[in-house]
Structures are given as C-alpha cells and as structure tokens.
Amino acid sequence: MTKEHFLGRTLEAYDPPVRGDRITGERYYSPEWAKAEWKHVFTKIWHIGGLLADLEEPGDWITHNIGRDSVFMIRQDDGSIRAFFNACVHRGNRLLWSDVGSSERITCSYHGWQYGKDGTLVFAQDAEDFPNGNPCGKAHLTEIACDTWGPFVWFNMNLTAQPLHEWLAPLPEQLAGYRMETMTKVLDVRCIVPCNWKIIRDNFNESYHLPTLHPELASFIDDEYTDTSFEMYPSGHNRMVQKGSHPSKRLDYPDAMQPLVEDELRNWGLDPADFEGRVTEARPAIQQAKRRLGPERGCHHFETMTDSQLTDYYHYTLWPNTTITMSPDGFQILRSEPHPTDPEKCIFDHWYLMPPMKDRTEVVTPVGMRPFAHAERETVIYGEATLGYVADQDMSVAVGQQQGLHSMGYKGGIISGQEKRIQRFHELLNDACGIHGEIE
Template sequence: MTVEDKKSRYSPEFDVDVRGDTITADRYISREWMELENKHLWPKVWHLGGMLSELEEEGDFIRHNFGKDSVIMVRQADGSVKAFYNTCPHRGNRLVLGEAGHTPRITCGYHGWQFTPDGVLAKVQDPDDFAGGDPCGKVKLAELRCDTWGPFVFWCMDEDVAPLKDWLAPFPERLANYGLENWVRVLNLSCDADFNWKIIRDNFNESYHLPTIHPELATFINDGLPTTLFEMYPTGHNAMWMIGHQATTRVDYHSAEVPAPLDDIARAWGINPEDYNGHTGDIRAAVIKAKRELGPSRGYHMYANMTDQQLVDYFHCTLFPNLTLTMSPEQLQVLRTEPHPTDPEKCIFQHWCLYPPVEGQTELVGPLGTVPFKFDAVARHSKYGDGVSLGFVADQDLSIGTTQQQGLNSRGFKGCVLPGQEKRIQRFHELLNDYVKGEK
C-alpha cells in the first residue's frame, strides 16, 4: 500500500486495537517502575549492541554498557559473533573497559585471568591452587544470545525471546531495498539527559509535535495528517510513512512559490523549481523521475532496488521498546534512549547517522553540517544542556524532555489525553504494561 492510495491514517493492513489503559506518571518517575522494567522488560528484548564493521577479525570486540550491566561482542575464528556479560567469573571485576578494540586474550585487570575470544579461560595465576584442578578450559564467560542484521550486532539476555529476524519483523523485509549492509556510521553521538527514557520514546511514536517543535521541516516534509500513514505491527513495533520532497499541507505552500530548501533540493536533481510554482506538490514526482535517471551516474546504485516511495519519503520505524530507525533514501538515523543505571528520571540518548557508500564521496552534509565520509567521523558523548549538539532535529526533540519530566512530577497530572494519531503511544504503553506485569 502506498501513501497516495490510502483511505485512512492507519493502514488497514497493519493496525492493532488498543485497550485504553491510563498512562500515568509513575512510569516516568518511580523507582518501582524502573525496577519492574529491569526485571521484566529489558532482559526480554533484543538490544542493538553496535556496528558489525568494527568486528572484522577474530578477537575484535565492541562493548555496550546498558543500565547496570555491560555486554561485549567478540568476533570468532569462524566468522560468527558471540556476546558475553562483561564480568570476570573469578570475582566479578568488569573485564573490558574500552568501547572497542582487538585482543587475542580478554584479560582481567584484577588478577590477570585470560580468556580466548570464544570466552574460555586460557590462563590463570597458580592453576594448581584450585580444588578441582586447573580451571583453564573449564571456566567460561557467561554468554548471551547474539545475532546480526544489516550493519548491526544485537544481543539478548533471554533464551525464550523470538529469534532476532522474527523479533525485528517486518523491518528486515521492509528495509531490504535500502541495502543497509554496507552503510557506514558517520555520526556517533550520545548524551546523558535529565528525563526518563520513555519521554523520547513517546515523542518518536507521534508526529503531532512537528508543527511546534520542528517548524523548519514543514517546507520539505509533508506532516499533514491526511497524508501521513501509520502502521502498527503485531510484534509491537510501529511505523510512519511521511511524504518527503513536498511541503506540508497544513499551510498553503502548494499553490504558492516553491519554498526553501525544497527549491535547492529540486535544483540538485536538475529540476527548475520555478516550473513548479503554484503546484509545488508535484516536485516529489519530478524528483523520483530524476533519481531514477541520474542516480546511478551519481553513485546511488541502491536506487535501482528502491520503490518510488523509498526514493523520496521518510519511513520512521519505532521498534519496541526503545529503538528508532528513521529511513530516508540516503540516510539512516538510529535514535535510542536507554535507562540510567539507577535514576528513573535520567536516561542516555544516542543518535547515530549511517550513510551508503557512494563512489567518489569524501564528505557529506548531515545533521551536524558537512563532515568527512568515514566511520565515526564525529563520535562524542556529552551532557545534555552543555551546548553540544546531538544534531539539529534531535536537539529540538530533546528540548522538551526536561520540562515534560518536571510536568509529569506534578500532582496535577492525571494521565495522558491522546488524540487518535497518538495511538502508537497508547499501544507502546499497553505493551509495556503487559511486560512489567510479567505477562510477556
């Protein structure tokens, strides 16, 4: 189904009923809720652990700190990737302290125990001093499930959770045309923020905030409600197709002159924007045609596999519980909030931007302006509020976090009142309710 031929905002093919549970404030502020999530939610979902491209050779590793825990993912001799809890079986010291690296032996800094990349103990001090004999070859790091999809590595703590590809459904299939496998993470931005992780999850599950929080997008993304398509899947994930290369229908741009920056976008594809004054909505179709004709000669070979919709529109995928993948034809934004280890009113926000390799391209324009086209060209962690940008649009989203957290702490807040277009928020919280009750 395409955006053009839809009859309603919710895809009849991908819609889910909701119950109407009240979304109360306690889930954003209380330690009890945080503990329920730690017990019943986080161990039962797949987590994006990092980039496969950092794991080229046996012994290459990446680390993902999550809440109070930490996981390492290590490339194996047979090419597979294994994940281990980042804790020493001797007396619990955290093993790997860096973000990523290479080592033939994972070595604990406390008493020097050494493990091969497959997690097996290979060397200890005084091996004869153990009641059962030399523990080497017997003691192993605690292993978790690990799998890969596209350019990413994922881990999961629970054996009963569905296999990764099923868990991610329908996105592996729906995103296959973009050819994400060899896309490169160019921006790797994160920050500590003073609000609960779900505040930004809710924000990404609605587009109701676009006219107020992101007014600049209205000239090249059509955030009009009648043309935005929402999808809700049985897996608990949601998506939204928003028409791109077209101004919003909330304001009458369509019968006026082509607004900036849509005019420049059109020119970049050899289209004269003045030909579209008075019918600016038609530029989208012209860009599709131009991309088909000019894309391959400009190095965009993946266009050949993409649908018209994928060539120009924004596919905003919100995966339960905390991962967002925003697809545009030439950029994948990974946006995620993770819980603070101990404080329910804080979180860690991450924003990665991935781009397809394009012949001859040495730099690109992304949310931080022009940057070199290379892995982690900008990689930094900051404290939100210190003036370090997480990307222009992400900064706008984060700007509401602290005040919403404050408002949710008010005795006057009685629970959310949601319009129909925020049904994805309702669904998210109902699924969360089921998880924290231990019903999932």
C-alpha cells in the same frame, strides 16, 4: 491520499485495538517501574550492540554497557560472532572498558585470569589452588544470544529469545531495498539527557509535535496527519511514513514553492519555475530524476529502492526503545536507554549511516542534524553543545515534560488518534511489566 501509497498495505491490517490505559506519571520516575522494565523488558529484547565494521578480524571486540550491566561481542576464528557478559567469573570484575578493541585473549585486570575468544578460561594464576580442581578449560564467561542484521551486531540477554530475524519482522523485508548492510556510520553522538527513556520514546512515537516543535520541517516534509501512514505490527514495532520533497498541507500556501524543494529540484536537473504554484507535483518529478540520474552520480542505493523511498521518510520504532529513520540518503538510529541508576535520566544515542561515498557527487546532510566529519563517538554534555537543532528541539520539551509529569495536576494523558502508537507502547509495557494502574 490513501494509505495504499506506501507498499500497497492497508492501515487496517496493522491497526490493533488499544484499551485506553492511563499513562501514569510515576512510570517516568519511580524506581519500581525502572526495576520492572529492566527485569521484564531490557533483559528480554534484542539490542544493537554495535557495528559489524568494528568486528572485521578474529579477536576484534566491541562492548555495550546497558543499565548496570555490560556485554561484549567478539569475532571468532571461524568468522562467527559470539557475545558474553563483560564480567569476570572469578569475582566479577568488569573485563573490557573501551568501546572497541582487539585481543587474542581477554585478560582480567584483577587477578589476571585469561579467557579465549570463545569465553573459555585458559589461564588462572595458581590454578592448582582451587578446591574443585584447575578451573581452566572448565570455567566460561556467561554467553548470551548474538546475531547480525543490516550493518549491526545484535545481542539478547535472554538465551531463549525469539530469533533476531523473526523478532525484527517486518523490517528486514520492508527495508531490503535500502541495502543498509552497505552503509557506514558517519555520526555517533551520545548524551545523558535529564529525562526518563520513555519520554524520548513517546516523542518519536508521534508526529503531532512537528508543527509546534519543528516548524522548519513543514517546508519539505508533509506533516499533515491525514496524509501520513501509521502502522503498528504484532511484534510491538511500528512505522510512520511521511512524504518528503513535499511541503506540509498545513501551510497557509501549501502549493507555493519552498526553498528546500527548490534546491532539491535544481540538484536533480529540474527547473523550479516549472513547479511554481504547484509544488506538490515536484515529488514524483524528483523521484523520476533520481531514478534516472542517481546511478551516474554514484547513488547506487537508489537502484533497489522504491520510488517513495527516493523522497519519503520511513520512520520505524522497534519495540521498545530504538528508532530507525530511513531517508533517501541514509538512516538514523535514535535510541534511548535507561540510565544505570537514575530513572529521571537516560542515555540518548544518535547515529547516522550513509551508503558508500565512492564515486558519489551528491551528498546531502539531513536538515537539522549535528554536522558530522567522522564516525568516532562524540559525547555531548546536555545543554552545553548542540545535538543538531531538531534533536535539541525534542530534548528541550523532554526535560520540561519530565518535570510536569511529577505534578498532581497530570492525570494520565489525553491521547489523540495520531498518537495511538504512544498508547499502544504503554499498554505493551504495562502488560510486559505486569503493572496496571498506580503502584501503591
């Protein structure tokens, strides 16, 4: 198949050259690297702060802790949303401690200073006792950049950052048909994983591991790399597209019917017997059936999606640390953030968002995902509960790789063509951090 199957774009247009920098092991454990990443990357990029659905009324707020810092986003009286560092300007006490809440004023637990929704100090105990005069109305929480896209509110600690919609390009244009803004969160799992955040990034930046680590997926996702579209954008974001409802060409009998494709055919009113021995023809038939039957089954999101989006997996990695995996019935956020103090650990968040359930008769839980019943955050202790078997498979090697990268026997990687997104990721990181080669 040619690359033009996906949105009519050619691979070459989005295939920037790489230099072949060595991917050094120390970047996965050295505190110097962690410090440089914080200073030059994490304080400069847009981050998902949380869901707009949690900010309906004036005074509603959400917090997000990242690295050693914390921020909060709060709905204003005029309907806008503003974001601030979550630290009292009196003597630095952290102000808000829960994930979500609502209040007219933000009150510090130490000496009782109170801030309005716009971050202005409105009450200070013994306000007359300050040598430079009453700080009320003059002192403000430190504001940061804030904007919205999709169902999310985003923040950026760099006030002079590129506007969010420019930074996100080309995602807003490419993903418009999914109407992500209508989707709600049904899964929210957080886990502290004993590996550097980039190990999870590297994993999501290649599909080379699918046949070994996720062999189950081959029965309904075509993981053959020559049949996969890889694109890298000027922004540093990238995309991989794989055909769904289509068994892998790597299989011994790639034309044989597979149980998951068989289920999908039945679900959409098609007879699997008609596709026996030619299962690769099932995908377009399923697309047409979804197009025809989707709306009457409450799958209104299908109406604005392309045929390919009705079956395929559009897997985006936003530079540097957030993966958005679009599937026909929802999308996943898979984010790894640095641990506040230990470069050999990270915070892994896994969310799943789905279109409105109203009138829907067809609800498909993605294969291998942790079962979900509600959208409250569940914190999973690594190794004590499942993240869903696909994420468990990924994390199992992440932890092993963290160990192996300390070895003097690891020399800096031998990277295949289909892993080029990893190579580019590290070269962008080297450039951003100003580190090239080993730290002495």
